Amino acid sequence: MWRSLASNMLTILIVGLFLFAGVILWGKNEYTAEGPLDTAICFQVPSGSTMSRVSRRLEDDGAVSSGAVFRIGVKYSDKADALKAGSYLVPPGASMDTIVDQITRGGASTCGTEIVYRVGVTRVLAEVRELDPATNAFVERAEFTPGVDETPAIYQQKKAEADTRFRIALAEGVTSWQVVEALKAMDVLDGDPGRRPPEGSLAPDSYEVRPGTDRATVLAEMQARQDKRIADAWEAxxxxxxxxxxxxxxxxxxxxxxxxxxxxxxxxxxxxxxxxxxxxxxxxxxxxxxxxxxxxxxxxxxxxxxxxxxxxxxxxxxxxxxxxxxxxxxxxxxxxxxxxxxxxxxxxxxxxxxxxxxxxxxxxxxxxxxxxxxxxxxxxxx
Structure with a gap:
């Protein structure tokens, strides 16, 4: 009798272990397999979010097949505490593993609203634009000259949103005076720019900024990039x-x-x-x-x-x-x-x-x- 009972228990244990292993294998495959999204979405992770809350929203948006599998995968990949606030373009068919990598890696947001300050040779423009996930192209919402035109309401609205990105695009051929005057007109920046940098010392390029960034700090970054370019070009x-x-x-x-x-x-x-x-x-x-x-x-x-x-x-x-x-x-x-x-x-x-x-x-x-x-x-x- 005891021998029969032990045999049955051993059988049940083995079956249970096989079932458990099967569940783990299924979960692992589910975590790395192609996801259910048919079209790209712009997924926002507000500051202060938790993985639990994010997993439920992803499930509601149809980006993941199982919020529970997503949470388990995050836990076992040691990324539960690595969540980064921002806006992320989740492509069609993105796996849970891919999405986790996107929202924990950090860096610049890949979709959502962007405010670009374009400093050109003849004029300065502020553009409010949003990425359309379906086309992966930006759609312009407003355009105006800072300090000259009336500020559009959508600019004030988007400027106050936590996930809006800000960028200064410096055109080739602008003068240092034009750059300093443009920075003064950008209300997203703070502080006195200080003395005008020497002509030629600022690198035409794209610069990511955050609300409250000091104007002198932006100019210092522009000078540092130009110094490197000058050194590299001279070396070659x-x-x-x-x-x-x-x-x-x-x-x-x-x-x-x-x-x-x-x-x-x-x-x-x-x-x-x-x-x-x-x-x-x-x-x-x-x-x-x-x-x-x-x-x-x-x-x-x-x-x-x-x-x-x-x-x-x-x-x-x-x-x-x-x-x-x-x-x-x-x-x-x-x-x-x-x-x-x-x-x-x-x-x-x-x-x-x-x-x-x-x-x-x-x-x-x-x-x-x-x-x-x-x-x-x-x-x-x-």
Whole structure:
């Protein structure tokens, strides 16, 4: 009797162990298998959330098949206390394992509302936009000029929400004065920006900020990035470069930046100025004249006068020899690289060609023909 009972108990135990192992295997497969989502969703994790609350919301949203399996998987992956607040784009079919990695890894949010402050050469814009999970594209909700236009209600609403992201997008070719004035107009920032940074010392790039970030801190980050770019570009300089110091490279890069908005032209434009410097020719570039007039404080907004082209300023390369004493804008990385790695050409002239680019020439005769064509285009547009 006892032997039979023991045999039955052993059988039950073995069956139970197999069942338990089967449940564990099923749970593990369920945790890593493709999830039930048919379309992407933007899942928000508010500050102060718990994994238990998050698992229930994911189950309600149809992102996970079992909140219990999700919680067990989180526990056994040692990520129960690693939850990060933010907004996360959960793609179709995302596994529980993938979702856990998203909401515990941290870093920038991947969806939701973003407020972008675009500091451009001619204007500053604040954009309120939201990522559409279905298309993975941003939809613009509002656009205005900070400090000038009336502030839209949606901006104030989204600015107050905890999961809204803020970003400053600095365009290539802006001046340091323009950057400082733009930062002053951004009400998401705090503090005095301090003394205007030297021209050319700020890196055109994208900068994530948080409400209350100090303006001087933002400028310091912009300077740190530019310092690294200058060092890297100088380290990779070509023997064909006409400039002899990183400071000269920065000045030439700023002129290249202001002369062309066509990325493919930077190396060719750089070759023109390199050839002129090596031959002892004056650079004769309009953007330097403009900087001598404005000192980088705003946009000229009109054509140059003959008196300004002839006027003596430290930056007027029609009357001075070589490079001006300072940069005339904040150049991007590609212009820095072009300044010390110019294309190999014999060009010493260029003029606009009516397409947004330039026509280049080796001789004055050829250049004069290009100028005549450009004047015909100008006359036809008036």
């Amino acid at each position: 300089r070509s023997s064909d470069a006409a400039v002899t110091t990183p400071e000269e490279m920065l000045i030439l890069a700023s002129i290249i930046e202001k002369e062309t908005g066509v990325a493919e032209e930077r190396g060719v434009v750089a070759s023109v100025f390199t050839n002129r410097l090596k031959r002892g020719m004056r650079l004769q570039t309009d953007p330097t004249v403009i900087y001598g007039v404005t000192k980088g404080e705003g946009v000229l907004g009109r054509g140059l006068r003959q008196s300004e082209l002839r006027g003596v300023t430290p930056w007027n390369t029609y009357v001075i020899e070589g490079l001006p004493p300072t940069p005339i804008a904040n150049p991007g990385l590609q212009s820095l690289i072009a300044a010390v790695n110019p294309d190999t050409t014999d060009y010493v002239f260029f003029v606009a060609d009516g397409t947004g680019g330039h026509a280049f020439a080796e001789t004055l005769e050829e250049h004069n023909r290009n100028v005549a064509k450009w004047r015909e285009i100008e006359a036809g547009n008036n």
